[in-house]
Amino acid sequence: MNRAEREAAVRRVMERSAPRVPPGLYAEAVRRGGRLLRRRAAARRLLWLLLLAAAVAFALWALTVQPWVEPPSETTPPLTGW
Template identity: 45%
Template sequence: MSPPNRRDDEIRRMLDTPHPLLPAGLAAAATARGHRILRRRRAVHAALWTLLLAAVVTAIVLAALMWPSSPPPAEPGTWWPPQN
């Protein structure tokens, strides 16, 4: 077994002292703050997912509207050099 460490003794002395009193409503205030943070985070995530969904739907609609229904007809002579 190792010899006792001075820091360990100091820490034990600090932990053996009486703990300071906390305000009566501290736990309730911390819980309320945590609920507010979670509500805000959920609202932001929902808004971002909605925005992403709207962007995807918009991209699909634009792609469907702008997509050519058939390829343009090839003009004669565009693939081959003109004949003399």
């Protein structure tokens, strides 16, 4: 197929009328799109809530365990009886 034939084929395709859209397609697309947006918003809220819960749990653990405090040395026996 040479260039002229391809151009003629494209013109024939473009000159045809657009296919008819089913009547309820727009309403269905809007309904599904709204549901998808609500699901994404709910998932985002859930992830933020989980992140907040993890931060609170870490803060409570850090306050009780205090990992920044150096543990007492156990290599030297205590000096008693001087």
